[in-house]
Amino acid sequence: MQSKDFDSFFERLRKHTDISTQAQLARELGVGRAAVSLVKKKGAIPPRWILELSVRYNLDSNWLESGVGAARPEDSAEEFAGEFSRIPKVAARLSAGGGSFETGGEVEGYFAFRTDWISSKGNPSDMVLMEVYGNSMEPELKEGDIVLLDQSKHNILAGGIYAIGVEDTVMVKRVEKRPGQVVLHSDNTDYSPIFLGGDELENVRVLGRVVWVSREYH
Incomplete structure (x- = not known):
């Protein structure tokens, strides 16, 4: 039961x-x-x-x-084959503040999602879980939240929240694409937008779009 x-x-x-x-x-x-x-x-x-x-x-x-x-x-594994999809939680951290975190693909463990549910979000093989650090995306995302990231979604849509790699930093931000420029917006008004252009764009990588978030209440 x-x-x-x-x-x-x-x-x-x-x-x-x-x-x-x-x-x-x-x-x-x-x-x-x-x-x-x-x-x-x-x-x-x-x-x-x-x-x-x-x-x-x-x-x-x-x-x-x-x-x-x-x-x-x-x-x-055999009993529930096909009913659940195991999604890896990776060691790379999503910074929602001003800190810099080393990116890495080390798998810390797996979390099971119903295959029918997660397939409605995208291809489960493209999904990873990451933890949010920092408070720049509050109240939408809080420190300690675990986000589900669809790594196949690289095209920037207005208002979408993305994991963005800038050199060795991984951040989670609302992303705006302008001619010759990318703007990273925080939901927390204490943080100013980050404007990236020129040669800086060569080091900008869209790692994927956030499609779901877990919330731990304290």
């Missing part, structure tokens, strides 16, 4: 890991006890918690969240 409430989630976790108390869970996730209590009250487990715990303990993320399928990815 499918169950996404906190108590069922925690019981599954307790049986297959060395986590036996909510205090241990908080330490494993690097959050305060209050955050765990709030999640328990709301009942919805943050996607980032599911991802981190499933990767750390080699658990099937769909099973950990809902109880459907087998606990281990290798056990559930």
Whole structure:
């Protein structure tokens, strides 16, 4: 029976890991006890918690969240072949602030999405998950959000949010294309637009468009 409430989630976790108390869970996730209590009250487990715990303990993320399928990815692969698509979360970070982050394609783990749902967004093989750092895109995107990025979408559409690579920096911004110029806009009015033109455009890469975002509530 499918169950996404906190108590069922925690019981599954307790049986297959060395986590036996909510205090241990908080330490494993690097959050305060209050955050765990709030999640328990709301009942919805943050996607980032599911991802981190499933990767750390080699658990099937769909099973950990809902109880459907087998606990281990290798056990559930055949049973749910075609029903779910596993999307990689990559180590490259999306900067939504002023910081500079090294890009990288290292896979940190996988997150399961229903194939019919994610196929409505695009080709699952073109999708990756990345984490947002910084506050320049608030309130639309907040630090700690995990975004689903369609790497096949390179054409800039007005108002779209894209992952943009500028030299060794990866940023997530609203992008405006002008003749001979690209403008990166932040939703947070504390940040000024970034204007790129001339030789700078040679180092600008559109990595893909953001098509979905998870939100962890604190």
